[in-house]
Amino acid sequence: MPSSLTLVPGLQKAPPRDLALPMKLVARPRPGYATGKPKLMVCVNERAAADGTSCAPRGGCGIHAEVLTALEKEPLDVEVAAVRCLGTCDRGPSLRLAPNNSWFYGAHVTDVPAIMEQLRTAANEYRDWLVRQPRQA
């Protein structure tokens, strides 16, 4: 077994996403196999070693709080959860919308209206799915 490991150059850890960049949204429609209510997962992870690659010090908690405030003003049939790491730390603050598998990378509090727009669409897709379900006798 080698005494030290070296990373393959192309696989080295990427630097944290520049927070000055606009949020990157990867939006996907609700998949046909989905059955559950839309759920937004907001990463609020804070690592002990504050190397800047976890989402809380980059604004994740503020985004989570702002989304909850927006949903108080405009209730939608969605769930919101604060989660510990979505595995995309270098691109955070990260959010994932299930079951669509839509992603928000490098989000800011000012992106909450755009996040709400995606939640609105997901809630409408879920309502349409519910309407199409056969009635139970």
Ligand code: FES
């Ligand atoms: S710390 Fe947020 S995705 Fe890992």
